[in-house]
Amino acid sequence: MPHEPDSSTGSMNDYKRALISVVIPTLNAGDGIVHLLDALQAQRRKPDEILVVDSSSDDGTGEKVTQYRGIELLTIPREEFNHGATRDKALRHTHGDFVLFLTQDALPEDDQYIDSMVQAFADPAVAMVSGRQIARDDARPFERLVREYNYPAKSYTRSREDIPRMGIKAYFASDVCSAYRRSAYLQVGGFERVSTNEDMFIAAAFLHNDWKIAYCAEARVKHSHNFTLRQQYRRNFASAVEMELHKDSLRSANTTAEGARLMRSVVSQLWDSRQYGESMAFVVDCCARILGNKMGTAKGRRLADEA
Known part of the structure; x- marks a missing residue:
């Protein structure tokens, strides 16, 4: 116990x-x-x-x-x-x-x-x-x-x-x-x-x-950050590499669904409050996150294959 x-x-x-x-x-x-x-x-x-x-x-x-x-x-x-x-x-x-x-x-x-x-x-x-x-x-x-x-x-x-x-x-x-x-x-x-x-x-x-x-x-x-797109990409890239290398620790849990829920929630609230420019800025920010995740996952797979 x-x-x-x-x-x-x-x-x-x-x-x-x-x-x-x-x-x-x-x-x-x-x-x-x-x-x-x-x-x-x-x-x-x-x-x-x-x-x-x-x-x-x-x-x-x-x-x-x-x-x-x-x-x-x-x-x-x-x-x-x-x-x-x-x-x-x-x-x-x-x-x-x-x-x-x-x-x-x-x-x-x-x-x-x-x-x-x-x-x-x-x-x-x-x-x-x-x-x-x-x-x-x-x-x-x-x-x-x-x-x-x-x-x-x-x-x-x-x-x-x-x-x-x-x-x-x-x-x-x-x-x-x-x-x-x-x-x-x-x-x-x-x-x-x-x-x-x-x-x-x-x-x-x-x-x-x-x-x-x-x-x-x-x-x-x-605590919060106003990351640039480059910083957001690098942050998500590094995270995705580690998550792919250690996916067994997470029982291969899928992150996509949770990310989509976050995006919908934030965009909806910004749209409802008529912050259309901010809504578009967040969509672009999410693209940097997604690209970082995708590229980081690919690198993690390569590193795992080489190990």
Whole structure:
């Protein structure tokens, strides 16, 4: 059975006394790291440990971090950064029963972020929690609607039984703002060494090992991007390569249907609000996503055949 008590807490339900670690990977974070660290130190439930893993920034990020008492800085060569392997190294470097990940550009909306994330672990079967991403004030309209589609206002939990109904959406999670139960993480073997989508792959591993994944809408961070078409293409290309190489981990779940639902939802809302230009811009953005996915999948297949 996977759901055994954490030795440090005595009982899986005794989450209130658990140790909490926060991990933040950084690269040239600028003043954003200051705002994030200030927000974490102002939390109602303060973390017991904060680890910043910096990929040899050259903008003074490391120097800013060292000005904070009690926050550990781990510097790695920039070329060694890997979304899965670096986060795995960081988690194993920390000591928390629950380990929270944040990206340098994700800012908690209030002082209850950590408390809200950790409360989801009151269910002893929950291995992973993902928070809600709220679009930044400068987000363009279609990006705001994409965030609202992917990160709704209602919390929910899914298990292995939900996979046939939800498809690829059952594995949807984001290390932009996430939390892991250490014992569950170690039980499934941790992150794969992948360039992206490490959160989705481990979410699949949790579900197929009979753990649950929670989405906590009350744990909110400000986070969004106004990607160019080139950036959107590259992002989806990289994601598709990894998903093709590791499709067995996802049980070959199809992503096309979920992408089509997202597109219809956003276009419909933009059209209804008479934002016709924005609607067309989103369609073009989707074309960049689709092309990136197609080309990335093809490359992933080639790499798999060569392996």
